[in-house]
Amino acid sequence: MGDNMSEINALKQYLNKKFAIKDFGTLKYFLGIEMAHSHRVFFLNQRKYVMDLLHEAKMTDCKPACTPLDNNLKLKTHDDHIPNLSYYQRMVGKLIYLTITRPDISYVVRLVSQFMHSLSMDHLKIVHRVLRYLKGSIGRGIIMRNNSHIHISGYIDADWAGILSIASLLLDSICLWEAT
Template sequence: MATSHKGFFLSQRKYVLDLLKEANMSDAKPVYTPLDIKLKLSLEGQPLLNISYYQRLVSKLIYLTITRPDIAYSVSIANQFMHSPTMEHFNLLKRILRYLKSLVGRGIIMKKNESSQITGYYDADWAGNFIDRKSTTGYCTFVEGNLVTWKSKKQTVVARSSTEAKYRAMASTVCELIWLKGLL
């Protein structure tokens, strides 16, 4: 954490550097998106021999999402394959690590603002999972203009339309906003 007249800056720069070193990706070529836009993962493929290594990397990436909401969606995808990862899933992890390499010092800034509003934004990826056709909910909430919560999670049911998927995402966001209002 760094402080200045602008506010607090929360970053896990050293953690990212240590993670890249542990994964032997310190010299990897950086990429500027955490996912390939044409990514379509499946359950088939060459099984990964060292499952515990995959699980350890995913766990560390989950911890990193505390200050890096930009990787929350891609890490949630990698997390879905924790019990039987393939080489394709491992390549997804390497892509996320290469993305982190490009933006090692990114984090969250918390500053004092004049506004006292609580706001939220949401979206849904209708039937975005090619395996089970479930949608993904994503939202973030702000208090006084500062990002305080964010989430990316696969919905529990298959939505019949994009409207239904977005409605479910909106409902999750409203629940979060009500909880924040009660907390404050």
């Protein structure tokens, strides 16, 4: 990826000598990730992947949720274990892959992935809540812009009281990175 066509062509010729390659032109879809671009913007999303996930979970007609997690959630261990453990594990695994282009679900996916072998119906309800959230935000993804500079900006929305040690560690590492 770049804007120097002579360098790109030289790399293609070099790779073609070492391996049997084909140039299919501009990349539009790869490993479930859709890519769209213009001169200054590159957009990644997994819309089709989400649609397939909703279809597999039989939730294509579900009511969308505004957030991936209920903010009043009090997760506790119950004895009402779900009968199909592999279904839960498969759904969580697919949600983990989806965090590539949907960092907004990373926290809740991390939360549900902690209960892969000891879970209850509450955990499955959280997974279904994430799927309902994805239904309402299916076109979201990651936008990368050509800003003509190399500054990286990151934004987080965190419960500072609940994860104060992680937040301070993150801020310390950002400050160290900016200093170097």
